Amino acid sequence: MSAMTTAERRGYQQICGADGAMMVIACDQRGGMRKLLAADPQAQAAIGNDVLGRTKADITRFLALQAGCVLVDPVCALPGLVDEGMLDRGTGLLIGLDDSGWDTSPEGYRLSKLVSGIGARRVRALGGTGGKIMIYLRSDTPEANTANLRILDSVIADFAAEDLLLVVEFLTYALPGETPEDYASRFPDLILGGVRLCLDAGAKVLKIPYPGSPEICLEVTRLCRDVPWAVLSAGVDHATFLTQVEAAMANGASGVIAGRALWKDCISLDRSVTEKRLVTVAVPRLREIQAIIARHRTAARVA
Template sequence: MPAMTTAESRGYQQICGRDGAMMVIAADQRGGMRKIMAAQPSEEAAITEAMLGETKADIATHLASAAGCILLDPVCAVPGIVDGKVLARDTALLIGLDASGFDVTAEGYQLSRLVPGVDARRVRALGGTGGKIMVYLRADRPEANTANVEILRRCIEDFAREDLLLVVEFLTYRLPDESREDYQAAFPGLIEEGTRICVELGSKVLKLPYPGSAEACARVTALCGDIPWAVLSAGVDHETFLGQVETAMANGASGVIAGRALWKDCISLDRDVTRLRLTSVAVPRLRQIQEIVARHRGAATRAA
Protein backbone atom coordinates (compact mmCIF):
# COMPACT_ATOMS: atom_id res chain seq x y z
CA MET A 1 0.00 0.00 0.00
CA PRO A 2 1.61 3.28 -1.06
CA ALA A 3 2.16 5.77 1.73
CA MET A 4 1.16 9.40 1.35
CA THR A 5 3.90 11.75 0.23
CA THR A 6 4.72 14.80 2.33
CA ALA A 7 2.49 16.99 0.14
CA GLU A 8 -0.40 14.49 0.23
CA SER A 9 -0.06 14.12 3.97
CA ARG A 10 -0.24 17.89 4.37
CA GLY A 11 -3.37 18.00 2.22
CA TYR A 12 -4.91 15.20 4.25
CA GLN A 13 -4.13 17.05 7.47
CA GLN A 14 -5.97 20.09 6.12
CA ILE A 15 -9.19 18.17 5.35
CA CYS A 16 -9.21 16.80 8.90
CA GLY A 17 -10.25 18.48 12.12
CA ARG A 18 -7.96 19.18 15.05
CA ASP A 19 -8.58 15.63 16.26
CA GLY A 20 -7.06 14.26 13.04
CA ALA A 21 -10.35 12.85 11.71
CA MET A 22 -11.87 13.73 8.35
CA MET A 23 -14.84 16.08 8.65
CA VAL A 24 -15.88 17.23 5.18
CA ILE A 25 -19.15 18.76 4.00
CA ALA A 26 -20.11 17.29 0.61
CA ALA A 27 -21.80 19.84 -1.66
CA ASP A 28 -20.63 18.75 -5.10
CA GLN A 29 -24.06 17.43 -6.14
CA ARG A 30 -25.88 19.09 -9.04
CA GLY A 31 -28.82 17.01 -10.26
CA GLY A 32 -29.65 15.76 -6.79
CA MET A 33 -29.51 19.25 -5.37
CA ARG A 34 -31.92 20.53 -8.03
CA LYS A 35 -34.43 17.80 -7.12
CA ILE A 36 -34.26 18.75 -3.44
CA MET A 37 -34.73 22.46 -4.07
CA ALA A 38 -37.60 22.18 -6.57
CA ALA A 39 -41.20 21.49 -5.60
CA GLN A 40 -42.21 20.80 -9.21
CA PRO A 41 -40.35 19.50 -12.32
CA SER A 42 -40.82 22.90 -13.95
CA GLU A 43 -39.01 24.53 -11.02
CA GLU A 44 -36.19 21.97 -11.26
CA ALA A 45 -35.58 22.81 -14.92
CA ALA A 46 -35.46 26.51 -14.07
CA ILE A 47 -32.67 26.16 -11.50
CA THR A 48 -29.54 27.46 -13.20
CA GLU A 49 -25.91 26.66 -12.45
CA ALA A 50 -25.61 30.17 -11.02
CA MET A 51 -28.46 29.47 -8.59
CA LEU A 52 -26.82 26.23 -7.51
CA GLY A 53 -23.60 28.16 -7.02
CA GLU A 54 -25.38 30.55 -4.66
CA THR A 55 -26.76 27.65 -2.62
CA LYS A 56 -23.31 26.07 -2.43
CA ALA A 57 -21.91 29.43 -1.33
CA ASP A 58 -24.44 29.47 1.52
CA ILE A 59 -23.45 25.92 2.51
CA ALA A 60 -19.80 26.96 2.48
CA THR A 61 -20.46 30.06 4.59
CA HIS A 62 -22.94 28.75 7.14
CA LEU A 63 -22.06 25.03 7.43
CA ALA A 64 -18.63 24.14 6.05
CA SER A 65 -16.96 26.87 8.08
CA ALA A 66 -17.97 24.85 11.15
CA ALA A 67 -16.48 21.67 9.71
CA GLY A 68 -13.17 22.81 8.25
CA CYS A 69 -13.47 21.37 4.74
CA ILE A 70 -15.96 21.36 1.89
CA LEU A 71 -16.25 19.25 -1.25
CA LEU A 72 -17.41 21.31 -4.24
CA ASP A 73 -17.78 20.88 -7.99
CA PRO A 74 -15.93 22.79 -10.74
CA VAL A 75 -19.15 23.40 -12.68
CA CYS A 76 -21.33 25.57 -10.42
CA ALA A 77 -19.15 26.29 -7.41
CA VAL A 78 -15.51 26.96 -8.21
CA PRO A 79 -13.73 29.12 -9.08
CA GLY A 80 -16.52 31.55 -8.11
CA ILE A 81 -16.63 30.65 -4.42
CA VAL A 82 -12.85 31.00 -4.21
CA ASP A 83 -12.52 34.14 -6.34
CA GLY A 84 -15.41 35.77 -4.47
CA LYS A 85 -13.66 35.08 -1.15
CA VAL A 86 -16.75 33.20 0.07
CA LEU A 87 -14.66 30.32 1.35
CA ALA A 88 -13.04 31.06 4.69
CA ARG A 89 -9.25 31.12 4.60
CA ASP A 90 -9.02 28.19 7.02
CA THR A 91 -11.62 26.02 5.26
CA ALA A 92 -9.99 23.35 3.11
CA LEU A 93 -11.37 22.61 -0.36
CA LEU A 94 -11.79 19.30 -2.17
CA ILE A 95 -12.85 19.56 -5.82
CA GLY A 96 -14.87 16.78 -7.44
CA LEU A 97 -13.84 15.50 -10.85
CA ASP A 98 -16.96 13.44 -11.56
CA ALA A 99 -19.72 14.79 -13.77
CA SER A 100 -23.36 14.64 -12.78
CA GLY A 101 -25.19 11.45 -13.78
CA PHE A 102 -23.93 8.37 -15.60
CA ASP A 103 -24.34 6.39 -18.80
CA VAL A 104 -25.88 2.90 -18.85
CA THR A 105 -24.85 -0.04 -21.02
CA ALA A 106 -27.27 -2.52 -22.55
CA GLU A 107 -26.52 -4.87 -19.65
CA GLY A 108 -27.46 -2.18 -17.11
CA TYR A 109 -23.90 -1.38 -16.06
CA GLN A 110 -23.34 2.22 -14.96
CA LEU A 111 -20.52 4.14 -16.64
CA SER A 112 -18.93 7.03 -14.80
CA ARG A 113 -18.43 10.47 -16.31
CA LEU A 114 -15.80 13.14 -15.66
CA VAL A 115 -16.11 16.91 -15.93
CA PRO A 116 -14.21 17.78 -19.13
CA GLY A 117 -10.88 19.50 -18.67
CA VAL A 118 -10.59 18.96 -14.91
CA ASP A 119 -7.47 17.08 -13.84
CA ALA A 120 -5.01 17.38 -10.97
CA ARG A 121 -3.32 20.46 -12.39
CA ARG A 122 -6.67 22.17 -12.90
CA VAL A 123 -7.72 21.30 -9.33
CA ARG A 124 -4.59 23.01 -8.07
CA ALA A 125 -5.24 26.02 -10.31
CA LEU A 126 -8.77 26.30 -8.88
CA GLY A 127 -7.36 26.55 -5.36
CA GLY A 128 -8.11 22.99 -4.32
CA THR A 129 -6.49 21.31 -1.33
CA GLY A 130 -7.07 18.09 -3.24
CA GLY A 131 -9.45 16.31 -5.58
CA LYS A 132 -12.20 13.71 -5.29
CA ILE A 133 -13.10 11.12 -7.92
CA MET A 134 -16.21 8.93 -7.79
CA VAL A 135 -16.73 5.85 -9.92
CA TYR A 136 -19.44 3.19 -10.03
CA LEU A 137 -18.32 -0.36 -9.26
CA ARG A 138 -20.13 -3.66 -9.35
CA ALA A 139 -17.36 -5.74 -7.81
CA ASP A 140 -19.02 -9.08 -8.58
CA ARG A 141 -19.14 -8.29 -12.31
CA PRO A 142 -15.60 -7.61 -13.59
CA GLU A 143 -16.91 -6.87 -17.08
CA ALA A 144 -19.02 -4.04 -15.62
CA ASN A 145 -15.98 -2.21 -14.28
CA THR A 146 -13.48 -2.08 -17.12
CA ALA A 147 -14.12 1.52 -18.20
CA ASN A 148 -14.62 2.83 -14.67
CA VAL A 149 -11.47 1.13 -13.34
CA GLU A 150 -9.52 2.71 -16.20
CA ILE A 151 -10.90 6.15 -15.27
CA LEU A 152 -9.87 5.55 -11.68
CA ARG A 153 -6.42 4.31 -12.64
CA ARG A 154 -5.74 7.37 -14.81
CA CYS A 155 -6.91 9.77 -12.09
CA ILE A 156 -4.79 8.14 -9.40
CA GLU A 157 -1.73 8.28 -11.66
CA ASP A 158 -2.43 11.89 -12.64
CA PHE A 159 -2.70 13.09 -9.03
CA ALA A 160 0.41 11.11 -8.09
CA ARG A 161 2.38 12.88 -10.84
CA GLU A 162 1.20 16.24 -9.53
CA ASP A 163 1.80 15.16 -5.91
CA LEU A 164 -1.71 16.27 -4.96
CA LEU A 165 -4.13 14.60 -2.54
CA LEU A 166 -6.89 12.52 -4.15
CA VAL A 167 -9.90 11.12 -2.28
CA VAL A 168 -11.33 8.07 -4.04
CA GLU A 169 -15.03 7.28 -3.76
CA PHE A 170 -17.05 4.47 -5.28
CA LEU A 171 -20.74 3.72 -5.29
CA THR A 172 -22.36 0.42 -6.11
CA TYR A 173 -25.79 -0.14 -7.63
CA ARG A 174 -28.61 -2.61 -8.22
CA LEU A 175 -28.78 -4.35 -11.59
CA PRO A 176 -31.99 -4.28 -13.67
CA ASP A 177 -32.73 -7.98 -13.14
CA GLU A 178 -31.79 -8.01 -9.44
CA SER A 179 -34.38 -7.95 -6.69
CA ARG A 180 -34.08 -5.42 -3.89
CA GLU A 181 -33.67 -8.28 -1.41
CA ASP A 182 -30.84 -9.89 -3.39
CA TYR A 183 -29.08 -6.55 -3.73
CA GLN A 184 -29.35 -5.81 -0.02
CA ALA A 185 -27.92 -9.24 0.76
CA ALA A 186 -25.02 -8.66 -1.64
CA PHE A 187 -24.35 -5.07 -0.55
CA PRO A 188 -21.75 -5.62 2.23
CA GLY A 189 -19.70 -7.85 -0.06
CA LEU A 190 -19.94 -5.34 -2.89
CA ILE A 191 -18.57 -2.62 -0.60
CA GLU A 192 -15.77 -4.82 0.68
CA GLU A 193 -14.69 -6.00 -2.76
CA GLY A 194 -15.07 -2.50 -4.22
CA THR A 195 -12.76 -1.30 -1.46
CA ARG A 196 -10.27 -3.99 -2.43
CA ILE A 197 -10.31 -2.79 -6.05
CA CYS A 198 -9.66 0.82 -4.99
CA VAL A 199 -6.85 -0.18 -2.63
CA GLU A 200 -5.16 -2.34 -5.26
CA LEU A 201 -5.25 0.57 -7.72
CA GLY A 202 -3.26 2.73 -5.30
CA SER A 203 -5.87 4.83 -3.51
CA LYS A 204 -4.54 6.66 -0.47
CA VAL A 205 -7.77 8.06 1.03
CA LEU A 206 -11.23 6.53 0.57
CA LYS A 207 -14.81 7.81 0.82
CA LEU A 208 -17.11 4.81 1.19
CA PRO A 209 -20.78 3.95 1.62
CA TYR A 210 -21.67 2.60 5.04
CA PRO A 211 -20.92 -1.14 4.63
CA GLY A 212 -23.99 -2.25 6.56
CA SER A 213 -22.80 -3.53 9.94
CA ALA A 214 -20.04 -3.37 12.53
CA GLU A 215 -18.54 -6.57 11.16
CA ALA A 216 -18.51 -5.25 7.60
CA CYS A 217 -16.92 -1.98 8.76
CA ALA A 218 -14.18 -3.95 10.53
CA ARG A 219 -13.52 -5.99 7.39
CA VAL A 220 -13.26 -2.80 5.32
CA THR A 221 -10.80 -1.38 7.85
CA ALA A 222 -8.72 -4.55 7.62
CA LEU A 223 -8.69 -4.30 3.83
CA CYS A 224 -7.60 -0.65 4.01
CA GLY A 225 -4.75 -1.20 6.44
CA ASP A 226 -3.13 2.22 6.89
CA ILE A 227 -5.38 3.84 4.28
CA PRO A 228 -7.91 6.15 6.00
CA TRP A 229 -11.55 5.86 5.01
CA ALA A 230 -14.48 8.17 5.63
CA VAL A 231 -18.12 7.11 5.67
CA LEU A 232 -20.51 9.01 3.38
CA SER A 233 -24.12 9.77 4.21
CA ALA A 234 -25.84 8.68 0.96
CA GLY A 235 -28.83 10.89 1.76
CA VAL A 236 -30.12 8.86 4.71
CA ASP A 237 -31.93 10.72 7.48
CA HIS A 238 -29.83 12.34 10.18
CA GLU A 239 -30.67 9.93 13.01
CA THR A 240 -29.85 6.93 10.82
CA PHE A 241 -26.56 8.52 9.82
CA LEU A 242 -25.61 9.17 13.44
CA GLY A 243 -25.91 5.44 14.10
CA GLN A 244 -23.84 4.64 11.01
CA VAL A 245 -21.12 7.09 12.04
CA GLU A 246 -21.05 5.57 15.54
CA THR A 247 -20.60 2.07 14.16
CA ALA A 248 -18.11 3.04 11.45
CA MET A 249 -15.92 5.04 13.85
CA ALA A 250 -16.01 2.25 16.43
CA ASN A 251 -14.72 -0.12 13.76
CA GLY A 252 -11.86 1.81 12.24
CA ALA A 253 -13.24 4.61 10.05
CA SER A 254 -11.17 7.80 10.00
CA GLY A 255 -13.99 10.32 9.73
CA VAL A 256 -16.98 11.52 7.80
CA ILE A 257 -17.72 13.11 4.41
CA ALA A 258 -21.39 14.06 4.68
CA GLY A 259 -23.77 15.98 2.46
CA ARG A 260 -27.49 15.45 2.15
CA ALA A 261 -27.96 13.99 5.63
CA LEU A 262 -26.91 17.40 6.92
CA TRP A 263 -28.50 19.85 4.49
CA LYS A 264 -31.13 18.15 2.33
CA ASP A 265 -34.06 19.63 4.26
CA CYS A 266 -32.33 22.98 4.75
CA ILE A 267 -31.83 24.25 1.20
CA SER A 268 -34.54 25.92 -0.86
CA LEU A 269 -35.04 28.51 -3.58
CA ASP A 270 -35.44 31.11 -0.81
CA ARG A 271 -31.88 31.92 0.27
CA ASP A 272 -33.05 33.52 3.52
CA VAL A 273 -34.71 30.24 4.48
CA THR A 274 -31.62 28.30 3.42
CA ARG A 275 -29.31 30.42 5.54
CA LEU A 276 -31.59 30.20 8.56
CA ARG A 277 -31.97 26.42 8.38
CA LEU A 278 -28.28 25.80 7.71
CA THR A 279 -27.50 27.70 10.88
CA SER A 280 -30.33 26.42 13.06
CA VAL A 281 -30.66 22.83 11.77
CA ALA A 282 -27.57 21.70 9.83
CA VAL A 283 -24.90 23.08 12.16
CA PRO A 284 -26.39 21.40 15.27
CA ARG A 285 -26.51 18.14 13.30
CA LEU A 286 -22.86 18.62 12.38
CA ARG A 287 -21.97 19.17 16.03
CA GLN A 288 -23.60 15.85 16.92
CA ILE A 289 -21.50 14.08 14.29
CA GLN A 290 -18.36 15.84 15.47
CA GLU A 291 -19.03 14.72 19.04
CA ILE A 292 -19.24 11.07 17.94
CA VAL A 293 -16.09 11.33 15.84
CA ALA A 294 -14.14 13.11 18.61
CA ARG A 295 -15.18 10.54 21.21
CA HIS A 296 -13.94 7.64 19.12
CA ARG A 297 -10.75 9.43 18.09
CA GLY A 298 -10.06 10.15 21.75
CA ALA A 299 -10.64 6.53 22.69
CA ALA A 300 -8.34 5.35 19.91
CA THR A 301 -5.61 7.75 21.04
CA ARG A 302 -5.87 6.59 24.64
CA ALA A 303 -5.74 2.94 23.54
CA ALA A 304 -2.59 3.61 21.50
Protein backbone atom coordinates (compact mmCIF):
# COMPACT_ATOMS: atom_id res chain seq x y z
CA MET A 1 0.00 0.00 0.00
CA SER A 2 1.52 3.32 -1.08
CA ALA A 3 1.61 6.13 1.49
CA MET A 4 1.42 9.79 0.52
CA THR A 5 4.56 11.87 0.60
CA THR A 6 4.56 15.15 2.53
CA ALA A 7 3.91 17.12 -0.67
CA GLU A 8 1.11 14.79 -1.76
CA ARG A 9 -0.47 14.99 1.68
CA ARG A 10 -0.37 18.78 1.51
CA GLY A 11 -2.10 18.61 -1.88
CA TYR A 12 -4.68 16.24 -0.45
CA GLN A 13 -5.39 18.66 2.40
CA GLN A 14 -6.05 21.37 -0.17
CA ILE A 15 -8.75 19.35 -1.95
CA CYS A 16 -10.49 18.67 1.37
CA GLY A 17 -12.59 20.92 3.55
CA ALA A 18 -11.78 22.04 7.07
CA ASP A 19 -13.25 18.76 8.33
CA GLY A 20 -10.67 16.77 6.33
CA ALA A 21 -13.22 15.29 3.90
CA MET A 22 -13.11 15.60 0.13
CA MET A 23 -15.87 17.72 -1.35
CA VAL A 24 -14.85 18.34 -4.95
CA ILE A 25 -17.05 19.81 -7.69
CA ALA A 26 -16.42 17.86 -10.88
CA CYS A 27 -16.94 19.64 -14.20
CA ASP A 28 -14.24 18.09 -16.37
CA GLN A 29 -16.81 16.58 -18.76
CA ARG A 30 -16.90 17.74 -22.38
CA GLY A 31 -19.02 15.41 -24.50
CA GLY A 32 -21.42 14.81 -21.63
CA MET A 33 -21.74 18.53 -21.00
CA ARG A 34 -22.53 19.21 -24.65
CA LYS A 35 -25.37 16.67 -24.46
CA LEU A 36 -26.82 18.52 -21.48
CA LEU A 37 -26.60 21.89 -23.21
CA ALA A 38 -28.26 20.76 -26.45
CA ALA A 39 -30.48 17.79 -27.39
CA ASP A 40 -29.72 17.72 -31.11
CA PRO A 41 -26.37 16.14 -32.18
CA GLN A 42 -25.79 18.92 -34.71
CA ALA A 43 -26.35 21.56 -32.06
CA GLN A 44 -24.05 19.69 -29.70
CA ALA A 45 -21.27 19.65 -32.29
CA ALA A 46 -21.65 23.41 -32.72
CA ILE A 47 -20.92 24.07 -29.05
CA GLY A 48 -17.31 25.21 -28.95
CA ASN A 49 -14.74 24.78 -26.21
CA ASP A 50 -15.17 28.47 -25.41
CA VAL A 51 -18.83 27.90 -24.50
CA LEU A 52 -17.90 24.90 -22.35
CA GLY A 53 -15.19 26.99 -20.72
CA ARG A 54 -17.68 29.69 -19.74
CA THR A 55 -20.09 27.06 -18.39
CA LYS A 56 -17.31 25.53 -16.28
CA ALA A 57 -16.36 29.01 -15.08
CA ASP A 58 -19.93 29.56 -13.88
CA ILE A 59 -19.98 26.21 -12.07
CA THR A 60 -16.64 27.11 -10.47
CA ARG A 61 -17.81 30.57 -9.46
CA PHE A 62 -21.06 29.49 -7.83
CA LEU A 63 -20.26 26.00 -6.53
CA ALA A 64 -16.53 25.46 -6.09
CA LEU A 65 -16.09 28.35 -3.68
CA GLN A 66 -18.73 26.68 -1.50
CA ALA A 67 -17.00 23.30 -1.71
CA GLY A 68 -13.28 23.98 -1.55
CA CYS A 69 -12.07 22.27 -4.74
CA VAL A 70 -12.98 21.99 -8.40
CA LEU A 71 -12.04 19.33 -10.96
CA VAL A 72 -11.78 20.69 -14.49
CA ASP A 73 -10.22 19.75 -17.81
CA PRO A 74 -7.18 21.43 -19.39
CA VAL A 75 -8.91 21.75 -22.78
CA CYS A 76 -11.77 24.19 -22.10
CA ALA A 77 -11.32 25.53 -18.59
CA LEU A 78 -7.63 26.29 -18.26
CA PRO A 79 -5.64 28.42 -18.05
CA GLY A 80 -8.61 30.82 -18.13
CA LEU A 81 -9.96 29.96 -14.67
CA VAL A 82 -6.67 30.98 -13.12
CA ASP A 83 -5.48 33.73 -15.45
CA GLU A 84 -8.83 35.55 -15.42
CA GLY A 85 -9.13 35.41 -11.63
CA MET A 86 -12.20 33.16 -11.53
CA LEU A 87 -10.70 30.67 -9.08
CA ASP A 88 -10.61 31.78 -5.47
CA ARG A 89 -7.17 31.66 -3.86
CA GLY A 90 -8.43 29.15 -1.28
CA THR A 91 -10.03 26.77 -3.80
CA GLY A 92 -8.16 23.59 -4.68
CA LEU A 93 -7.71 22.75 -8.37
CA LEU A 94 -7.68 19.19 -9.71
CA ILE A 95 -6.92 18.87 -13.42
CA GLY A 96 -8.29 15.92 -15.39
CA LEU A 97 -5.82 14.14 -17.67
CA ASP A 98 -8.31 11.91 -19.49
CA ASP A 99 -9.59 12.80 -22.93
CA SER A 100 -13.28 12.72 -23.76
CA GLY A 101 -14.71 9.31 -24.70
CA TRP A 102 -12.79 6.13 -25.36
CA ASP A 103 -11.42 3.99 -28.16
CA THR A 104 -12.55 0.38 -28.63
CA SER A 105 -10.33 -2.64 -29.19
CA PRO A 106 -11.24 -5.32 -31.76
CA GLU A 107 -12.50 -7.42 -28.83
CA GLY A 108 -14.84 -4.65 -27.68
CA TYR A 109 -12.76 -3.50 -24.71
CA ARG A 110 -12.75 0.20 -23.83
CA LEU A 111 -9.36 1.87 -24.24
CA SER A 112 -8.74 4.97 -22.15
CA LYS A 113 -7.38 8.14 -23.73
CA LEU A 114 -5.33 11.01 -22.32
CA VAL A 115 -5.30 14.66 -23.35
CA SER A 116 -2.16 15.18 -25.41
CA GLY A 117 0.67 17.04 -23.68
CA ILE A 118 -0.82 17.00 -20.17
CA GLY A 119 1.43 15.40 -17.59
CA ALA A 120 2.40 16.21 -14.03
CA ARG A 121 4.69 19.09 -14.97
CA ARG A 122 2.01 20.72 -17.13
CA VAL A 123 -0.56 20.27 -14.34
CA ARG A 124 1.80 22.13 -12.03
CA ALA A 125 2.38 24.82 -14.66
CA LEU A 126 -1.39 25.34 -14.97
CA GLY A 127 -1.62 25.96 -11.23
CA GLY A 128 -3.04 22.58 -10.33
CA THR A 129 -3.14 21.24 -6.79
CA GLY A 130 -3.00 17.80 -8.39
CA GLY A 131 -4.18 15.69 -11.28
CA LYS A 132 -6.93 13.15 -11.89
CA ILE A 133 -6.77 10.22 -14.25
CA MET A 134 -9.72 8.04 -15.24
CA ILE A 135 -9.31 4.58 -16.74
CA TYR A 136 -11.75 1.84 -17.74
CA LEU A 137 -11.39 -1.54 -16.03
CA ARG A 138 -13.02 -4.95 -16.27
CA SER A 139 -11.34 -6.61 -13.33
CA ASP A 140 -12.73 -10.04 -14.28
CA THR A 141 -11.15 -9.87 -17.75
CA PRO A 142 -7.37 -9.31 -17.46
CA GLU A 143 -6.80 -8.89 -21.20
CA ALA A 144 -9.25 -5.96 -21.21
CA ASN A 145 -7.04 -4.01 -18.81
CA THR A 146 -3.55 -4.38 -20.23
CA ALA A 147 -3.40 -1.10 -22.18
CA ASN A 148 -5.26 0.92 -19.55
CA LEU A 149 -3.10 -0.32 -16.68
CA ARG A 150 -0.03 0.53 -18.72
CA ILE A 151 -1.35 4.10 -18.97
CA LEU A 152 -2.06 4.15 -15.24
CA ASP A 153 1.44 2.90 -14.37
CA SER A 154 3.00 5.58 -16.57
CA VAL A 155 0.91 8.41 -15.10
CA ILE A 156 1.50 7.30 -11.49
CA ALA A 157 5.24 7.22 -12.15
CA ASP A 158 5.12 10.67 -13.78
CA PHE A 159 3.30 12.24 -10.82
CA ALA A 160 5.56 10.47 -8.33
CA ALA A 161 8.61 11.93 -10.09
CA GLU A 162 7.10 15.42 -9.69
CA ASP A 163 5.90 14.64 -6.13
CA LEU A 164 2.43 15.85 -7.09
CA LEU A 165 -0.94 14.56 -5.89
CA LEU A 166 -2.80 12.22 -8.24
CA VAL A 167 -6.41 11.06 -7.83
CA VAL A 168 -7.12 7.78 -9.61
CA GLU A 169 -10.62 7.15 -10.92
CA PHE A 170 -11.87 4.03 -12.65
CA LEU A 171 -15.12 3.15 -14.32
CA THR A 172 -16.31 -0.29 -15.30
CA TYR A 173 -18.60 -1.22 -18.18
CA ALA A 174 -20.61 -4.00 -19.81
CA LEU A 175 -18.83 -6.19 -22.33
CA PRO A 176 -20.31 -6.85 -25.78
CA GLY A 177 -23.14 -9.34 -25.48
CA GLU A 178 -23.42 -9.01 -21.71
CA THR A 179 -27.02 -8.52 -20.61
CA PRO A 180 -27.91 -5.65 -18.26
CA GLU A 181 -28.92 -8.23 -15.64
CA ASP A 182 -25.62 -10.10 -15.85
CA TYR A 183 -23.65 -6.86 -15.68
CA ALA A 184 -25.64 -5.63 -12.67
CA SER A 185 -25.02 -8.90 -10.84
CA ARG A 186 -21.27 -8.61 -11.44
CA PHE A 187 -21.02 -4.89 -10.67
CA PRO A 188 -20.07 -5.06 -6.95
CA ASP A 189 -17.27 -7.55 -7.66
CA LEU A 190 -16.10 -5.45 -10.60
CA ILE A 191 -15.79 -2.45 -8.30
CA LEU A 192 -13.87 -4.42 -5.66
CA GLY A 193 -11.63 -5.89 -8.33
CA GLY A 194 -11.01 -2.46 -9.85
CA VAL A 195 -10.07 -1.07 -6.44
CA ARG A 196 -7.52 -3.88 -6.03
CA LEU A 197 -6.00 -3.19 -9.44
CA CYS A 198 -5.64 0.53 -8.72
CA LEU A 199 -4.15 -0.07 -5.29
CA ASP A 200 -1.71 -2.60 -6.74
CA ALA A 201 -0.64 0.04 -9.25
CA GLY A 202 0.13 2.47 -6.42
CA ALA A 203 -2.94 4.72 -6.27
CA LYS A 204 -2.94 6.93 -3.18
CA VAL A 205 -6.39 8.54 -3.55
CA LEU A 206 -9.35 6.88 -5.29
CA LYS A 207 -12.48 8.19 -6.96
CA ILE A 208 -14.95 5.37 -7.62
CA PRO A 209 -18.59 4.75 -8.50
CA TYR A 210 -20.98 3.90 -5.70
CA PRO A 211 -20.22 0.18 -5.15
CA GLY A 212 -23.86 -0.89 -4.89
CA SER A 213 -24.55 -1.32 -1.18
CA PRO A 214 -23.34 -0.28 2.30
CA GLU A 215 -21.74 -3.70 2.69
CA ILE A 216 -19.63 -3.30 -0.44
CA CYS A 217 -18.68 0.23 0.65
CA LEU A 218 -17.29 -1.30 3.83
CA GLU A 219 -15.38 -3.87 1.78
CA VAL A 220 -13.87 -1.04 -0.27
CA THR A 221 -12.77 0.69 2.93
CA ARG A 222 -11.18 -2.50 4.21
CA LEU A 223 -9.29 -2.95 0.96
CA CYS A 224 -8.14 0.68 0.90
CA ARG A 225 -7.05 0.77 4.54
CA ASP A 226 -5.26 4.17 4.73
CA VAL A 227 -5.95 5.13 1.11
CA PRO A 228 -8.83 7.65 1.05
CA TRP A 229 -11.65 7.10 -1.41
CA ALA A 230 -14.39 9.38 -2.68
CA VAL A 231 -17.67 8.36 -4.25
CA LEU A 232 -18.61 9.94 -7.58
CA SER A 233 -22.13 10.82 -8.65
CA ALA A 234 -22.15 9.17 -12.13
CA GLY A 235 -25.02 11.42 -13.19
CA VAL A 236 -27.67 9.88 -10.93
CA ASP A 237 -30.45 12.13 -9.65
CA HIS A 238 -29.78 14.14 -6.51
CA ALA A 239 -32.09 12.15 -4.22
CA THR A 240 -30.43 8.89 -5.23
CA PHE A 241 -26.98 10.38 -4.76
CA LEU A 242 -27.83 11.51 -1.24
CA THR A 243 -28.62 7.93 -0.24
CA GLN A 244 -25.35 6.79 -1.83
CA VAL A 245 -23.33 9.45 -0.02
CA GLU A 246 -24.99 8.46 3.25
CA ALA A 247 -24.08 4.80 2.77
CA ALA A 248 -20.54 5.55 1.57
CA MET A 249 -19.72 7.97 4.39
CA ALA A 250 -21.22 5.65 7.01
CA ASN A 251 -18.90 2.91 5.79
CA GLY A 252 -15.57 4.64 5.55
CA ALA A 253 -15.53 6.89 2.48
CA SER A 254 -13.41 10.02 2.79
CA GLY A 255 -15.69 12.29 0.83
CA VAL A 256 -17.37 13.08 -2.46
CA ILE A 257 -16.34 14.14 -5.96
CA ALA A 258 -19.65 15.16 -7.51
CA GLY A 259 -20.61 16.65 -10.83
CA ARG A 260 -23.80 16.06 -12.79
CA ALA A 261 -25.92 15.12 -9.76
CA LEU A 262 -25.38 18.71 -8.65
CA TRP A 263 -25.56 20.72 -11.86
CA LYS A 264 -26.83 18.61 -14.81
CA ASP A 265 -30.27 20.30 -14.85
CA CYS A 266 -28.86 23.73 -14.00
CA ILE A 267 -26.64 24.58 -16.96
CA SER A 268 -27.91 26.34 -20.07
CA LEU A 269 -26.60 28.15 -23.11
CA ASP A 270 -28.26 31.17 -21.49
CA ARG A 271 -25.78 32.06 -18.75
CA SER A 272 -28.36 34.03 -16.77
CA VAL A 273 -30.42 30.82 -16.49
CA THR A 274 -27.30 28.90 -15.45
CA GLU A 275 -26.47 31.43 -12.77
CA LYS A 276 -29.99 31.44 -11.34
CA ARG A 277 -30.29 27.65 -11.22
CA LEU A 278 -26.81 27.12 -9.81
CA VAL A 279 -27.66 29.51 -6.97
CA THR A 280 -31.20 28.30 -6.31
CA VAL A 281 -30.88 24.57 -7.11
CA ALA A 282 -27.27 23.39 -7.13
CA VAL A 283 -26.02 25.21 -4.03
CA PRO A 284 -28.84 23.84 -1.81
CA ARG A 285 -28.05 20.37 -3.14
CA LEU A 286 -24.41 20.89 -2.24
CA ARG A 287 -25.41 21.93 1.27
CA GLU A 288 -27.36 18.70 1.71
CA ILE A 289 -24.33 16.64 0.69
CA GLN A 290 -22.08 18.65 2.97
CA ALA A 291 -24.45 18.09 5.89
CA ILE A 292 -24.19 14.31 5.43
CA ILE A 293 -20.40 14.49 5.23
CA ALA A 294 -20.20 16.71 8.31
CA ARG A 295 -22.43 14.44 10.34
CA HIS A 296 -20.33 11.38 9.63
CA ARG A 297 -17.01 13.19 10.11
CA THR A 298 -18.26 14.44 13.49
CA ALA A 299 -19.40 10.96 14.48
CA ALA A 300 -15.99 9.54 13.47
CA ARG A 301 -14.15 12.08 15.64
CA VAL A 302 -16.39 11.38 18.63
CA ALA A 303 -15.88 7.64 18.24
